[in-house]
Amino acid sequence: MNASAARVQRRGFFRPAPQVAGKRILITGAARGIGAALARQLHASGARVALLGIEAELLAEVAAECGDAPWRYCDIGDPDQVQRVVDSLTRELGGLDAVVANAGIAKQFSMLGGDPQVLEEHLAVNVLGVYYTLRAAGPHIAHPNGYALIVTSLAAAVHLPLAGAYSASKAAVEALGQTLRIELRHTGARVGLAYFAELDTDMTSRGFDTVAARSILARGRDAGMATISGIAPLGPAIDGMERALARRSRRTVSPYWVGAVLWCRPLAQRVIDYALRAGVEPGLDIARTERVSFTTDQPSRPRRMRRLA
Incomplete structure (x- = not known):
């Protein structure tokens, strides 16, 4: 080996790419969609996964496909339950390297006119649930190899009509993640945020593919403004999450163009505002009578927020 090659090797250019093999990773919402696909891929790559969620039968099936991985029913809106389950699963894994x-x-x-309970439920699950998860898992990952990967959304940065509750919750999750990154830095642990647009999952089809939303988007396209890219395949997002877990990355996005949108949030929001304005009023009229459900049926839990008057 010549001197130049030796210097390159010392600098790490010949080192193999980081792998997830052997990592102990806990995944919430693992019964379907992103969580289930990620669990299967991480298991195939040699990671040891633990799963939690509220759809017990589906969760058991995913766990069986992941080498009989440990799993628990867990309502992440219940802080005591989250603490017990995270501690229990961590013991079964013999420690924790990452939480998703x-x-x-x-x-x-x-x-205006929407049911306040819809907003409250978003906050209970998408915000408090993430907080309870990070609160319980934080002490277990607070070490130099520790990592938290938090799934937020492009909706945290660019806001669409009829998605105010979801967008608000994901913006709050983004803030929690960025704060946790600073607060964990001294331990050596890292925090990453995953920003996704519409992916081919049940959440997209059940949560966003409504008559009212289609009406608004159609009028935007009729006006010559193609602001929405359509549903993206799930695979690249899962690949990106695996790379993020291996490298303890600060950020992962899917599709690729989401990264560019994040850099120009104000401009992107102005484009959305202009493109969709013609469809908002008729879309709201449809939404007032359209019956839609949450993407996952939620268990009853004590109300932790004051009802709006």
Whole structure:
């Protein structure tokens, strides 16, 4: 080996890419969609996964496909339950290297005239649930190899009509993740945020593919403004999450163009505002009578927020 090659090797250019093999990873919302696909791929890559969610039968099936991985029913809106389950699963894994805060819900919501409970439920699951997960898992990952990957959304940066509850919750999740990154830095642990647009999952089809939303988007296209890219395949997002877990990355996006949108949030929002304005009023009229459900049926839990008057 010549001197130049030796210098390159010392600098790490010949080192193999980081792998997830052997990592102990806890995934929330693992019964379907992103969580289930990620669990299967991580298991295939040699990671040891633990799963939690509220759809027990589906969760058991995913766990069986992941080498009989440990799993638990867990309502992430219940802080005591989250603490017990995370501690129990961590003991079964013999420690924790990473947590993926993925669980979340979505439902269309009009700011004026919408049911306040829809917003409250988004906050209970998408915000408090993520917080409870990170609060419980934080001490277990607070070490130099520790990592938290938090699933937020492009909706945290660019806001669409009828998605106010979901967008608000994901913006809050983004803030929690960025704060946790600073607060964990001294331990050596890292925090990453996953920003996704519409992916081919049940959340997209059940949460966002409504008659009212289609009406608004169609009028935007009729006006010659193609602001929405359509549903993207799930695979690249899962590949990106695996790379993020291996490298303890600060950010992962899917599709690729989401990264560019994040850099120009104000401009992107102005384009959305202009493109969709013609469809908002008729879309709101449809939303007032359209019956839609949450993307995942939620268990009853004590109300932790004051009902709006």
